[in-house]
Amino acid sequence: MSRDRSRTPARRANARDVPLRTHWLVLCTLVVTLAVALVLQGYSRHMFNDAADGTAAPPGPSASVPATVAHGGPVVAAAGDRPHTARPKARTIALTFDDGPDPKWTPQVLDVLRRNHVHATFFVVGTLAAQHPELLRRIVAEGHQVGIHTFTHAELATLPPWYQSLELRQAQLAVAGAAGVTTSLLRPPYSSGNDAVDDAAWRSMQRAGQQGYLTVLTTQDSEDWQRPGVTRIIANATPHGTAGQILLMHDAGGDRSQTIAALRILLPELKARGYHFATVSAAVGMADPVKPAATGDHWQGLGLIWVLRSGDLVLTVLDWLMLAAGALSVLRAVAVLVAARRHSRARRSPWGPPVTAPASVIVPAYNESAGIEAAVRSLVASDHPVEVIVVDDGSTDSTADLVESLGLPGVRVIRQRNAGKPAALNTGIAAASHDLLVMVDGDTVFEPDAVRMLLQPFADARVGAVSGNAKVVNRGGLLGRWQHIEYVVGFNLDRRLFDLGQCMPTVPGAVGGFRRKAVLRIGGVSDDTLAEDTDLTMALCRAGWRVVYEERAKAWTEAPASLGALWKQRYRWCYGTLQAMWKHRGALLQRGPAGRLGRRGLGYLLLFQALLPLLGPVVDVFTVYGLIFLDPVRIIGLWLAFVLVQVVMGLYAFRLDHERPGPLWSLPLQQFVYRQLMYLVVVQSVFTALAGTRLRWQRMERYGSLQVPTGPTPPPAVPVPAVPTALADTRLHEAHTAPQASE
Amino acid sequence: MSDDTISILPPADSTDSTLVFPVPTTGPGSEETGSAPTATGSAPTAGPVFVDATGRRRRRVRRVGLTLLVLAAGYLTLVVSTALGGPTVDAPFLPLPAPPDGTERHASGHAPSVKHRTAPRSGGKAGSGSRLPDSAVNATQSGSAASSASSVSASPSSVSSASTSASPTGSASAGPSASPSPGQTTAAPTANGKSHASTAPGASHRPVKS
Structure with a gap:
């Protein structure tokens, strides 16, 4: 029996309708992974200080530095309680190059060294070694020694112990991965000679010593990083006397051409004078501190290098995406503003002779007893001749009875068993006796002149549908204001653009005018999608009818007041729109009006309702990254610029609609919760579309743009006594016979 | 107008492609959405878009x-x-400053990867037989021969007497100079100090490799 048939799908669907939660888990994990990758990037890139060596913190007290160290040699073994140092042998210069490897300068340095048969020591920065492993391999292969210069050129003394250890370990890993060696030589960034070691530096040297490092300080600073000129560098680098020296030079961190030019002159000159060049360990006379890395360490090092490289890639991709998103948003704003201006000018001219033919207003209703009375009364009070057809879609709160009891003239009530909004609309269309239709929602309140304004465009015979101007009535509260802004700026401003481009994808179900024969020709309202209004409009466009926007036809709707209700509404709309877009995807390749819809309308929707919102989580993560690691002022400035663009758009839209601009103050706040809600809705919709799950609403027993049907619950505003089942049975029985009676 | 009139409740299982209205049945929507003559028709949908019943x-x-x-x-x-890992490093012994009597001393307590120790030698001859490649093999281009002797005594590291097993300080015999590639493990070129003797100041410009 009919009752059984209406029950069975519920049972069947329940078993299959287990909501899919995988995608939230995956999304969260991906966001966390992205965040980690960005943190790594921020750590390894942003912290690297190029200006380096001269700009260290001023030295502090050095009371606890032992005399052996303060007056000792530059190579310091700091572990244990008896630190000792070593000096290079007499007339021996240990050339050291800090801050490398650099793809531009290091090869040149290596060439000069090779030509002069000199071996030097390179203290490499871990992040750079990871970026240029081949340079490190060349350094090792050509006989030079490698030491570490921390991972991100951090000033060790100012860091907490765990951070110091991290820097050293990561640098070692980078070297192990890049060149397959480990080294126990360390040169702390911003260090100079033994006399410059203060307490904090000494403590960090001790810690490094405990981890197995020898700290290599400097005895002679060429100051080449300051680029004082080749002669000055040579002068600084030439030792006086016969004592051995550890010479500090740089092969990265800026323009090192002077360094290389100086080297070309310095090396032969010093050799001629009787100096020898050696690596640090050779100069000091100790065993080679550079050893082959264990396989596990080498692989772990490769892992680190790979992680850093992939982070680089991710960041590059993100940069481009952000740029694209920003450009698109600005483009959209400009296009919309220009279109709105042209549209408002064009609308000043009338459509044609005034349309006075009566219209049929179809009101599909499911459990709308709260708002149906106001809606119907407002329709009856229109200044245009109308017949109102209320199609009760199997309501359980006696909506139909309520309407009938009003006893308003020109109002017909059709009852049908619950079949969904599209079916209710079709019922109404079939029952309508006029050629012009107006389709509304069960709780939409019309202005007295709205119907008339809505019908005027039909003076043009090419017009098949007219979109009215839906406005939010409950504007109090933050959520209400945001939705009010969105309706005015988002929907209505966009509609002007679509109208001009003749590619309107949606005539809202709350206030739309249609030509009956146009709708019938395309087969009425389909329930393939959850957004039947979008579906219908797209089909009309493809059939060649013009769909226009009449902003003077105002209707008031109640926007959802809670986040949950809003979520459900927008989810339904978004998913439904995706369905409609997919269903009408053929329009992309068609010609004429269908092609206009396809390429312009669908393209716009795809870009701004689907793709750009999907970037939303990425934008947020990137913003946080920028606030932490990049210049926060710049990031905030960028955000403010975007908000400003939106405010300008909002002001213009409000002015066009003759709305007071007061609520716009909440626009900046919209960025924080509302925007997230909107893009999460899109994520959920896309995922549901991909996974092919059936939503609850797609069962025929539910619809309703404002109420969330979780069962036959009464609308919250008005308590309605539960209808006893016997009465419901009678109603259902009537639904069979009533439609024939009303015809 | 007659073509616009359509019955309200068409038969339940009609699959007529000209059927205009969706049937209020319990199953998923209509069989056919119908297509306008002017539009290239959309394919018949078996149900709501995207829903994959299987x-x-x-x-x-x-x-x-x-x-x-x-x-x-x-x-x-x-x-x-x-982030948590990282190879362990052990610095080799750092040669101590030479004590005057040349007794053997150990540097601070790192465990080098020295493979064997040699007896201390008197000055000038250091060079343990360690397999560690290094300056020990300083048979190398010592430009100024004369400096070596004096430099030897001057630099603590070079003091051969301090030859700890770990650090071949063959440099005692010659001016230290470029060491051969650290990666090489030249098997004890200094095994018997012969090389050092041969690399007396100014003797050779070539690194002794074995």
Whole structure:
């Protein structure tokens, strides 16, 4: 029996309708992974200080530095309680190059060294070694020694112990991965000679010593990083006397051409004078501190290098995406503003002779007893001749009875068993006796002149549908204001653009005018999608009818007041729109009006309702990254610029609609919760579309743009006594016979 | 107008492609959405768009999601392991300043990877037989021969007497100079000090390699 048939799908669907939660888990994990990758990037890139060596913190007290160290040699073994140092042998210069490897300068340095048969020591920065492993391999292969210069050129003394250890370990890993060696030589960034070691530096040297490092300080600073000129560098680098020296030079961190030019002159000159060049360990006379890395360490090092490289890639991709998103948003704003201006000018001219033919207003209703009375009364009070057809879609709160009891003239009530909004609309269309239709929602309140304004465009015979101007009535509260802004700026401003481009994808179900024969020709309202209004409009466009926007036809709707209700509404709309877009995807390749819809309308929707919102989580993560690691002022400035663009758009839209601009103050706040809600809705919709799950609403027993049907619950505003089942049975029985009676 | 009149409740299981209205049945929507003569028709839909009743797409999407999850977890594990890990390093002995009597001394307590120790030698001849390549093999281009002797005494490291087993300080015999590639483990070129003798100041410009 009919009752059984209406029950069975519920049972069947329940078993299959287990909501899919995988995608939230995956999304969260991906966001966390992205965040980690960005943190790594921020750590390894942003912290690297190029200006380096001269700009260290001023030295502090050095009371606890032992005399052996303060007056000792530059190579310091700091572990244990008896630190000792070593000096290079007499007339021996240990050339050291800090801050490398650099793809531009290091090869040149290596060439000069090779030509002069000199071996030097390179203290490499871990992040750079990871970026240029081949340079490190060349350094090792050509006989030079490698030491570490921390991972991100951090000033060790100012860091907490765990951070110091991290820097050293990561640098070692980078070297192990890049060149397959480990080294126990360390040169702390911003260090100079033994006399410059203060307490904090000494403590960090001790810690490094405990981890197995020898700290290599400097005895002679060429100051080449300051680029004082080749002669000055040579002068600084030439030792006086016969004592051995550890010479500090740089092969990265800026323009090192002077360094290389100086080297070309310095090396032969010093050799001629009787100096020898050696690596640090050779100069000091100790065993080679550079050893082959264990396989596990080498692989772990490769892992680190790979992680850093992939982070680089991710960041590059993100940069481009952000740029694209920003450009698109600005483009959209400009296009919309220009279109709105042209549209408002064009609308000043009338459509044609005034349309006075009566219209049929179809009101599909499911459990709308709260708002149906106001809606119907407002329709009856229109200044245009109308017949109102209320199609009760199997309501359980006696909506139909309520309407009938009003006893308003020109109002017909059709009852049908619950079949969904599209079916209710079709019922109404079939029952309508006029050629012009107006389709509304069960709780939409019309202005007295709205119907008339809505019908005027039909003076043009090419017009098949007219979109009215839906406005939010409950504007109090933050959520209400945001939705009010969105309706005015988002929907209505966009509609002007679509109208001009003749590619309107949606005539809202709350206030739309249609030509009956146009709708019938395309087969009425389909329930393939959850957004039947979008579906219908797209089909009309493809059939060649013009769909226009009449902003003077105002209707008031109640926007959802809670986040949950809003979520459900927008989810339904978004998913439904995706369905409609997919269903009408053929329009992309068609010609004429269908092609206009396809390429312009669908393209716009795809870009701004689907793709750009999907970037939303990425934008947020990137913003946080920028606030932490990049210049926060710049990031905030960028955000403010975007908000400003939106405010300008909002002001213009409000002015066009003759709305007071007061609520716009909440626009900046919209960025924080509302925007997230909107893009999460899109994520959920896309995922549901991909996974092919059936939503609850797609069962025929539910619809309703404002109420969330979780069962036959009464609308919250008005308590309605539960209808006893016997009465419901009678109603259902009537639904069979009533439609024939009303015809 | 007659072509616009259509019965309200068409037969329940009509599959007529000219049927205009969706049937209020209990199943998923209409069989055919109908197409306008002017538009290239959309294909007949068997139900709501996107809904895959068989659940196959859902399983596939789930599989893809889990794969992504596994990849992300792998990446995170890699990151954590590199953050927590790191090879251990051990610095070799740093030669102590030469004591006057040339007794053997050990540098601070690192365990070098020295393979064997040699007896201390008197000055000038150091060079343990360690397999560690190094300056020990300083048979090298010592430009100024004369300096070596004086430099030897001057630099603590070079003091041969301090020849700890770990540090071949063959440099005692010659001016230190460029060492051969650190990666090489030249088997004890200094095994018997002969090389050092031969690399007396100014003797050779070539690194002794074995």
